Amino acid sequence: MSEPQRTAPVSVILGAIGSLRSAIFPAIAIAFSGIGGDGRFLLALGVGLASVVIGTAFSYAHWRRLTYTIGETDIRVESGLFSRSARSVPYERIQDVSLEAKPLPRLFGLVAVKFETGAGGADDLALQYLTDAQGEDLRQLVRERRDDEAAVSVADPDAPVRSEPEAGEVLYALTPGRLLTFGLFEFSLAVFAVLGGALQYVDNVSDIDVWNVDLWRSWLSEQGSTVASLGLFVQAAAAIAGLLGLVVIGMATGVVRTVLRDWGFTLTRSARGFRRQRGLLTRTDVVMPAHRVQGLVIGTGLVRYRFGWHGLSFVSLAQDAEGESHIVAPFAKMEEIAPIVSAAGFRLPDETTQWHRASTRQRTDTVVFGSAVFVLAAIPVAIFAPFGLFLLPLGAAVLAAGANLYAWEFRRHAIDASQVYASHGFFSPTRQIATRLKLHSVEIAQGPLARLRGYATVHLGLAGGTFAMQGVPLAEARALRASVLETIAATDFSRLDQAPQSQALSEPHSAFSENFLAT
Amino acid sequence: MDHTPAITPAGHPLDDEGELTKLHPGYAHALRLRTTLTAIPFLIGALVAEAAIAEQALLPQGVIAGTVLVIALALIIRVPATRYNARGYQISADRLRVVRGLLFRSDTVVPFGRVQHIDVHQGPLDRFFGIATLTLHTAGNHNASVSLPGLGEPLAREMREEIRAHIRRETV
Numbered sequence: 001m002s003e004p005q006r007t008a009p010v011s012v013i014l015g016a017i018g019s020l021r022s023a024i025f026p027a028i029a030i031a032f033s034g035i036g037g038d039g040r041f042l043l044a045l046g047v048g049l050a051s052v053v054i055g056t057a058f059s060y061a062h063w064r065r066l067t068y069t070i071g072e073t074d075i076r077v078e079s080g081l082f083s084r085s086a087r088s089v090p091y092e093r094i095q096d097v098s099l100e101a102k103p104l105p106r107l108f109g110l111v112a113v114k115f116e117t118g119a120g121g122a123d124d125l126a127l128q129y130l131t132d133a134q135g136e137d138l139r140q141l142v143r144e145r146r147d148d149e150a151a152v153s154v155a156d157p158d159a160p161v162r163s164e165p166e167a168g169e170v171l172y173a174l175t176p177g178r179l180l181t182f183g184l185f186e187f188s189l190a191v192f193a194v195l196g197g198a199l200q201y202v203d204n205v206s207d208i209d210v211w212n213v214d215l216w217r218s219w220l221s222e223q224g225s226t227v228a229s230l231g232l233f234v235q236a237a238a239a240i241a242g243l244l245g246l247v248v249i250g251m252a253t254g255v256v257r258t259v260l261r262d263w264g265f266t267l268t269r270s271a272r273g274f275r276r277q278r279g280l281l282t283r284t285d286v287v288m289p290a291h292r293v294q295g296l297v298i299g300t301g302l303v304r305y306r307f308g309w310h311g312l313s314f315v316s317l318a319q320d321a322e323g324e325s326h327i328v329a330p331f332a333k334m335e336e337i338a339p340i341v342s343a344a345g346f347r348l349p350d351e352t353t354q355w356h357r358a359s360t361r362q363r364t365d366t367v368v369f370g371s372a373v374f375v376l377a378a379i380p381v382a383i384f385a386p387f388g389l390f391l392l393p394l395g396a397a398v399l400a401a402g403a404n405l406y407a408w409e410f411r412r413h414a415i416d417a418s419q420v421y422a423s424h425g426f427f428s429p430t431r432q433i434a435t436r437l438k439l440h441s442v443e444i445a446q447g448p449l450a451r452l453r454g455y456a457t458v459h460l461g462l463a464g465g466t467f468a469m470q471g472v473p474l475a476e477a478r479a480l481r482a483s484v485l486e487t488i489a490a491t492d493f494s495r496l497d498q499a500p501q502s503q504a505l506s507e508p509h510s511a512f513s514e515n516f517l518a519t
Numbered sequence: 520m521d522h523t524p525a526i527t528p529a530g531h532p533l534d535d536e537g538e539l540t541k542l543h544p545g546y547a548h549a550l551r552l553r554t555t556l557t558a559i560p561f562l563i564g565a566l567v568a569e570a571a572i573a574e575q576a577l578l579p580q581g582v583i584a585g586t587v588l589v590i591a592l593a594l595i596i597r598v599p600a601t602r603y604n605a606r607g608y609q610i611s612a613d614r615l616r617v618v619r620g621l622l623f624r625s626d627t628v629v630p631f632g633r634v635q636h637i638d639v640h641q642g643p644l645d646r647f648f649g650i651a652t653l654t655l656h657t658a659g660n661h662n663a664s665v666s667l668p669g670l671g672e673p674l675a676r677e678m679r680e681e682i683r684a685h686i687r688r689e690t691v
Contacts, residue, residue: 439659440629440659440662442628443625443662444625444627445623445626446624446625459661460661461661461663465660467661489614
């Protein structure tokens with residue numbers, strides 16, 4: 001299996017379709033413009049055809065010139081038409097292997113295979129497209145090779161190289177009903193941005209001048225006079241109906257977006273790692289090794305928190321489509337999150353966890369300074385604006401003070417024998433958990449105010465994410481740093497994966513190679 | 520691992536709040552020179568402005584250039600010294616502590632066991648004063664690189680060797 005191979009031949013057709021798609025609009029533009037006089041339709045057809053032919057040729061050449069080799073210790077990709085480039089990634093460094101199937105490739109039974117190394121987006125290795133089966137085989141192979149190497153390096157012939165069946169224990173799945181509820185909480189007004197774009201388009205292709213203010217004003221005054229004649233009650237009703245409409249549109253958008261993204265969301269746990277599948281049209285399939293999880297983030301939202309819904313993400317060096325962490329349970333109750341957390345080798349904070357609150361001085365300071373801005377703004381308003389308007393910034397000041405007071409409720413931190421915890425947020429808490437051992441540095445940061453008042457922010461270096469505890473009293477911050485450093489300094493980075501404290505390696509076969517770094 | 524004398528035995532907490540080591544005196548001079556170089560364009564600008572409005576006689580002569588000069592002198596004389604005094608480091612058997620910042624203080628500790636790679640950097644100014652910047656890179660997103668400027672150049676290299684030796688001892 002070590003000879004160079006090509007990706008699936010159908011990729012050429014997909015490339016050609018891609019170039020057709022990008023040629024359609026210029027062709028239409030030519031057809032409707034004045035270029036070429038009577039023969040413009042022919043010209044448009046010609047341009048379209050030419051771009052398809054050129055696109056297909058390029059796509060074919062790229063396919064011919066791209067080969068991948070599955071070697072003993074690494075996977076190599078050679079590509080390039082004129083300037084050749086060869087990239088090799090050792091199996092050890094592969095963070096996770098993800099399969100992504102966009103709607104069109106999916107029709108042909110193809111997937112894009114991506115090897116995440118943690119080096120950052122563009123530097124990752126990607127093969128598009130392989131057939132479903134090939135992709136699956138490749139993933140299996142990468143995993144086996146990696147296990148192989150690990151087994152060799154610790155000279156443990158007893159541990160057989162297992163090719164695990166793909167079906168692992170299902171940890172979490174989103175049912176369609178749950179997905180619908182989730183969508184309702186994902187309120188979004190993005191549709192209006194799309195509408196704005198569409199209006200711009202209408203403006204370009206039709207005679208209606210969308211950005212003409214007079215047009216809208218005349219339309220508004222027409223409607224306005226009708227509205228004005230309706231009386232106060234009807235006006236209020238109309239306003240409420242408008243707001244309700246907005247809410248309905250927002251929720252519908254949320255549901256559609258959520259269903260597209262998270263349809264069939266399944267998280268399974270096999271002996272080696274976590275596997276996540278999701279997506280209605282674009283189907284993605286990501287595998288994350290359990291020991292690569294650096295920390296957890298349990299987020300929630302303003303409203304969903306009130307109903308007890310939370311979302312869980314894994315912090316690791318590999319990056320997810322829309323953020324730095326992999327979402328593993330987007331919408332779950334705490335009791336559903338708990339088994340995932342323990343499968344990843346972490347513990348949720350429980351009754352024995354000693355939470356420390358942020359300094360009350362910090363609370364006072366955030367309240368005072370959070371509202372001071374609005375109070376200051378009220379002064380010129382009171383002087384120059386009509387009487388009564390200054391109440392607006394004053395009201396905002398009261399709200400800001402209240403929000404900051406409430407935010408203090410969520411600002412907590414804790415430390416125990418193996419983990420650190422932090423929680424923060426304005427109206428709902430975002431909680432973070434990290435293993436003490438997998439931290440990289442400790443910083444105590446203080447602004448001028450914090451120095452005066454004796455509190456600090458403790459920043460902990462976490463690979464693939466950030467971890468901060470805010471408003472920690474200075475003495476406590478120092479004690480915290482001392483105890484975290486004691487844990488960190490005791491184990492070298494290269495031994496992180498074998499360290500006994502790391503419960504991520506609860507399985508018997510976790511024989512990882514010596515320099516199986518988290519990078 | 521029978522060769523870990525570097526690690527302080529438990530029950531004997533390392534003093535992370537200890538006395539800081541001052542940076543190379545050349546660093547204060549380098550800072551001062553840097554501030555001066557930054558101030559020169561502003562002074563020239565002030566002189567040009569002065570010359571431009573001289574005919575209108577709106578302001579007494581020398582007001583603009585004088586103000587800028589006074590501010591620049593204050594910055595050049597005062598700030599480098601305070602900044603120099605605010606910085607410091609502390610190196611122990613298995614970790615480096617870097618303290619910096621005038622208004623916004625930051626006090627960072629990097630254990631050698633988490634260092635990915637080490638840089639020693641010297642700019643033209645640094646070379647003139649015989650100082651160097653030591654930068655430790657870690658895998659964490661926050662503090663991905665912790666730099667300690669203003670070390671004597673031989674000291675910076677020595678520290679690099681020391682930290683590197685520690686990494687190797689731990690790994691092999």
